[in-house]
Amino acid sequence: MEPRALLQQMFEAAVASARPQECIPKHLPAPPAGKTVVIGAGKASAAMARAFEEAWQGEIAAGLVVTRYGYEVPCRRIEIVSAAHPVPDLAGCAAAARMLELVRGLKPEDLVICLISGGGSALLPLPLPGVTLAQKQELSRQLLNCGASISEINCVRRHLSAIKGGRLAAACHPARVITLAISDVPGDSPADIASGPTVADATTCADALAIVRRYGISLPGHLQEILLSGAGESVKPGDPRLQEEDYRLVATPQRALEAAAQVAAGHGVAAQILSDRIEGEARDVGKVMAGVALQVARRSQPFAPPCVLLSGGETTVTVRGSGRGGRNVEFLLSVGIALNGADGIHALAADTDGVDGREEIAGAYLSPDSLQRGWQLGINPKLSLDDNDGHGFFQALGDSLVTGPTFTNVNDFRAVLII
Known part of the structure; x- marks a missing residue:
């Protein structure tokens, strides 16, 4: 798939x-x-x-x-x-x-x-x-x-x-x-x-x-x-x-992650649930998650690809710029910058209630070419992150995830796929 x-x-x-x-x-x-x-x-x-x-x-x-x-x-x-x-x-x-x-x-x-x-x-x-x-x-x-x-x-x-x-x-x-x-x-x-x-x-x-x-x-x-x-x-x-x-x-968030893991297993991808309660600044969590994903991709440690790293919880965004915030898109943009186009690593992060921050957008999708496509549109990914404008970045790429009301809420869902 x-x-x-x-x-x-x-x-x-x-x-x-x-x-x-x-x-x-x-x-x-x-x-x-x-x-x-x-x-x-x-x-x-x-x-x-x-x-x-x-x-x-x-x-x-x-x-x-x-x-x-x-x-x-x-x-x-x-x-x-x-x-x-x-x-x-x-x-x-x-x-x-x-x-x-x-x-x-x-x-x-x-x-x-x-x-x-x-x-x-x-x-x-x-x-x-x-x-x-x-x-x-x-x-x-x-x-x-x-x-x-x-x-x-x-x-x-x-x-x-x-x-x-x-x-x-x-x-x-x-x-x-x-x-x-x-x-x-x-x-x-x-x-x-x-x-x-x-x-x-x-x-x-x-x-x-x-x-x-x-x-x-x-x-x-x-x-x-x-x-x-x-x-x-x-x-x-x-x-x-x-x-x-x-x-x-x-x-609970844990049960939601387990349901996602079953889908991955059905497609031959090992799912590794890292935690259902990760907190901290979204951009910092993104850097750490990117580091783990690179270790998996390049050294097959601590897991061998293909696999998906799953996590939940609720990160935070300290809004200092003029952007719209959104912890899931801030996480993803931070992941993308740290990966710098690494092959074979894809990610999705979204709020299960369909609203990331104050936007009627659940989250977004990150691919290995996301940063390159951003540059081609004249968007500097690092400046977008500094401005807390993850939503603006992913919307420009057409990679926002819009679900409408989901009528539930078990917090953030983050998946980093290494193939």
Whole structure:
């Protein structure tokens, strides 16, 4: 099979393995003695709601799920609300407030099903009293551009939120809460998936303040006071309101990589899963991955070609130029520059939700002649990388990968094929 077609087929298999209709039915509990309420947030949450409706054998008393604009999936019994991502908007705030009201006053015999996926942090942006939406929006922009990891970003978010960090589950008490989650974070930490609205949080306001200071984030005085005073403390482990909480991971980056590996094996290509939780600056990760690929190609170490190096996780981009960012295209451009046209090495990197950075582009494809074709178009690859303009580079080549909404999200998918 042609290298580009094989890489794309592997990516499609990774995405398919995490689609809600495939993974939700396997994790449903028995219907409760009381009523069932369905809530949720994330890029996959509307599709998760549809999958839940189709598989659920009991009644649904009420339901409200918030997803990203363009990711709506019609449901019969669960209301779907749309809001902005990655920078939150008023629609997300209103939906979060309504969600808290929906779960208040429940009884021990009632069941709350919470459908959580990547993107839920921005889609449930309800701030603490005294914090405005405009301040949350500005904070989001700074956090997204400063190079902080997703764990660090979500730590700050949890401590300025009225719904994250276990607060949503606490509002459901004394009902039983079962969270069905699609992981989009390295290590699959429940506290980091959508900033953990239904799980206890071991981090503190002091941790959040240290992150703010580490990256030079500018905070208004009263936001700093919230963190300094501990007024933004999240729900901690051992809190009795979370005793009935049950967290179930229904799809993960590792399972997606395993699905891609099966496709490669079917075409006689050995798949080597390096890690499902690689983090760091995308351009630095790209240099390292290129070095490994060259060692494979030239010395058959640590693997012999033909093989494909698979990895997942979430890298970061510290945006210093005027480009549009995008961690997967930044990774790929860095790989291409380090390979410098090495024969027989192809790569694909994309976000499984179909959006790399703020662009409606999943990622891109890199071939041995990508840099040469860029030069022929008058584009300097190194200047593009310096300008954080990976999207501009690959779009000019016609090598962007555009999927549209995938209705799931198990983070980044990276495949480097050595033939």
